[in-house]
Amino acid sequence: MSRYSAAEIEAKWQKAWDEAGIFRATREPGKPKYYVLEMFPYPSGRIHMGHVRNYTMGDVVARYKLATGHNVLHPMGWDAFGMPAENAAMASGGHPKDWTYGNIAVMRDQMKPLGLSIDWSREFATCDPEYYGQQQAMFLDFMEKGLVYRKNAIVNWDPVDMTVLANEQVEDGKGWRSGAEVERRELTQWFFRISDFSEDLLTALDGLDNWPAKVKLMQANWIGRSRGLQFAFDLIDGPGGFDGIEVYTTRPDTLLGASFVGISADHPLAKTLEANNPDVAAFCADCRRGGTTEEALEKAEKKGMDTGLRVRHPLDPEWDLPVYIANFILMDYGTGAIFGVPAHDQRDFDFATRYKLPIIPVFTPSTGDTGPLTEAYVPPKTETVHYVRAIAGDDAQTGEAAINAAIDHCEGRGIGKGVTQYRLRDWGLSRQRYWGCPIPVVHCSDCGVVPERKENLPVELPYDEAGQPIDFSIPGNPLDRHPTWAQCPCPACGKPARRETDTMDTFVDSSWYYARFTAPHAETPTDMAEAEYWMNVDQYIGGIEHAILHLLYSRFFARAMIETGHLPQKAREPFDALFTQGMVTHEIYQTRDERGRPVYHLPEEVEGGKLKETGEAVEVIPSAKMSKSKKNVVDPVSIIDQYGADTARWFVLSDSPPERDVEWTAAGADAAFKHLSRVYRIASEIAAARTAEAAAPDADEALLREMHKTIHDVTGGVESFGFNAAIARLYAFTNTLAKSQAGGAAKTRAARTLAQLMAPMTPHFAEELWSLLQGEGLIANAPWPVADEAMLVDETITLPVQINGKRRGEIKVPRDMDKAEVEKIALSLDAVEKALNGAAPKKLIVVPGRIVNVVV
């Protein structure tokens, strides 16, 4: 009997699938379709275990759906634009294009041995001109529909490298290469009008029944709908052109607790003051230092500067308030101006304490507890509090009620109006970088901003400059400094003009690739007939880190594509079901050098807690996301060499629930391999002894009952992403099969079923068993086994008996015995009689088929 040899088996069956062309997706009207998509990878150069996990999960779904009679679309492509390619070119020369396509070739070669059921004929990379040219065509359509516009926005500016920095290139407020203090600068940039869809993107979340609740919640919070009051404070002796400051507040009920007005350093009023006052200018410049992330702004020390200006309180003309420029107010939110209520906002409290401003309570706890405030009092809006300075409404009311009353009151007195606001900002898509999709517009001195003509698309990225490959070691945007690329005739008047040199955010590329996969080589962005058939994505799988941006942008794009005629109405929510999988983690092995700094070691360099080479003991740091810098990485390629793809697939599915992180361990991988070997051995024995004598009939019956239960549980597990539980069930069934005294026919049937249930997870292995057991055709084409309902229920069941909620015994009863009968048997148990001691039970609970509880 031969042993399980993954290398032989896997190559053989991949070839067989290829030749049979079973993963090639073609439209078959009438057959139910199923579109399964995993988030496509960035071509970093090597696949990692996270990819193995992600694509294996998708493959399980795809193969299961194939077996249940669906026409499956399971494509793969590359999210190929982005900064790493440019960084690589800067660091070690070469060209982003060569780097990227080289990486794609390597990764494709590494991915294919995994045996994924992918239709490779649909593969594309977002950096293919064929793809980004269609993206440009769509951009022009979006422009025509008014879905795109230009405005000023703030970027991270490195004053030494003279370049715009990405957030990740800002470390502690300094540029990653130059180390210079980063400044915030304004540039004119392109925006998608995603905020026009705020309400729709929010309310449509309710219909996404097969999305994780937490993703929907995160998106809802991100969109951030709020109801509030917008009104103006009158300025007393303001500079020319300014007679008021428009503010937005979600807490108008606290207006009588206002003690200052704050404006952003980028507020028009601040800019006017700055022009005439060097101190203000210095303070504003200070506010503009540091990164642009929300986190950086929130964590920065809260600072303000008194402008000397005063505003009048709208409810009391005698009352005036100071106006501060403050570094924590964002021009992008609301109106770029706020009023501060120190008694009921911690940030305002800190600010008021620092600048010795009054702290005026508006409400106090309804418990009457009114000591002096040492911190802001911020109860939930749903809590009833006692208003001591109410604008409107009762003295005792909830914040919610008070807010509504305050809005009504102010509107009635002509002070501003109630408005619904969204936190969601428009999507800035301009990037001052080379390796992205060029924005297809032209700047003409006569005509202004003019869209490029569609027949001139794609606007391709230049490969050379002045006959030489582009030099990426020079700071700045290569498109901007290119001697000829930007020169072009104006599409409107024909005079010499200049191309836009900004490229698109890579999130644009990934916002519609799912639609392109339905017709990857169409000469328009999509082919409506194909999109109509294949959309929507039935199951989308990817990392939780994309919960907000990528998924929100994709939802916006689907809507915009419908408006521009590139997708059918039904694709408004493009992903019917979403699954977010966890990461693959590994322990970190660390020693220290002579100066006490950590030195990391690869897992293969360590054995038994010691370095193989020197015997030095390593410190083991608990599992963390695999990362090159910590060296806690396991290379899928070497795992496949060692054990085969099926072992790797089996392990990443078996060890943890898919939505959680899985820790890669050598012992676990070893165990997975041993298990496959064991199943192979068991199946071989069964195949060799097929004519064995018939066994006792109840042994056959018991095995087949167990088989049907396993079919039921595994099917349920696969459908609900309970892969680890499904695999546990398969382990248990393997144990049953190994010990079974059933006859050859029953065992063969059970073993074939086992192979089928394993097929989505370990497809090559399952094909081999199938052929060993003389199954018909390819297991990949075999219909999924169906559990016989009658075999799932046992005639006799065991009921636990509790006394006061604690298990004290059990009884065996027929499945459908009636309640009274069960009660009688339960009460006659020794333990129960002893506990009752002659008395009647206080209460007797019988949950049919589940439990008996006696309360004494």
Add this chain to the structure above:
RNA sequence: GCCCAAGUGGCGGAAUGGUAGACGCAGGGGAUUCAAAAUCCCCCGGUAGCAAUACCGUGCGAGUUCGAGUCUCGCCUUGGGCACCA
């Protein structure tokens, strides 16, 4: 700082509000073997006990319930996201 999630044996984890710890790993004992590898069998949350068994036990503290790992509230710890990383 803000938003979100997760915490169960030595470890990964299982458990429609109904027998906590399925299944796997590690560990211990045994069989087989000249020996080893491989394989097979048994044990395996803690405390007490020869045992039957009893008590404790799902991050911590309260609560709802006949019954809570599961529901509610408050805390602690860890992880993810925060708009130019993908």
